[in-house]
Structures are given as C-alpha cells and as structure tokens.
Amino acid sequence: MTHAYVVRYVGxxxxxxxxxxxxxxxxxxxxxxxxxxxxxxxxxxHYDLRYAVEYGCEYHLRTEDESAG
Known part of the structure; x- marks a missing residue:
C-alpha cells in the first residue's frame, strides 16, 4: 500500500x-x-510553503509581520 503525498493548509x-x-x-x-x-x-x-518531513508539505498563512519584512 502506498501513501499519498499530503499538502496541508494552516490558518x-x-x-x-x-x-x-x-x-x-x-x-x-x-x-x-x-x-x-x-x-x-x-x-x-497568501500561504507560504513549509516542508513537513512526515507527510509532505504545508502552506502556512502569511501574517502581516511576514508581509512587511
């Protein structure tokens, strides 16, 4: 059985x-x-990519602090 590559969204x-x-x-x-x-x-x-070794990757909501930098 193969496991799918998972992309999750956070925030x-x-x-x-x-x-x-x-x-x-x-x-x-x-x-x-x-x-x-x-x-x-x-x-x-805007969601920015972050890798999650266990299952694939995650896209995390960009905060205003990250937008300004």
Whole structure:
C-alpha cells in the first residue's frame, strides 16, 4: 500500500484543508494565493510553503509581520 503525498493548509480560510496527490510536485509553488469572493470586497490571503518531513508539505498563512519584512 502506498501513501499519498499530503499538502496541508494552516490558518485563514483554508485552515484544515488537506489535498492528497499521488506524488510531490517537482517544483512546488513557494506561495499559494487564495482569493475569497463573498459578495463584498475581494479578500486575498497568501500561504507560504513549509516542508513537513512526515507527510509532505504545508502552506502556512502569511501574517502581516511576514508581509512587511
């Protein structure tokens, strides 16, 4: 039995989302942008890549402190 490569999202509107893919991407995106449209103003969240040795990688919500630096 083979285990899928797992991509997890931490924080923001995607918190808890888990995507399973058969194998890791050769060049995973360093940042994923999520645009939330809800009938009001557009809200944009940025998730930055972090590797998780146990199962794949995680995208963590970028905080304002990280955006300013």
């Amino acid at each position: 923001g509107p995607l918190d808890g989302r888990v995507d399973s893919v058969p194998r890791p991407a050769e060049s995973p995106k360093p940042t994923v942008t999520h645009v939330h449209l809800h009938g009001g103003p557009k809200i944009v969240h």
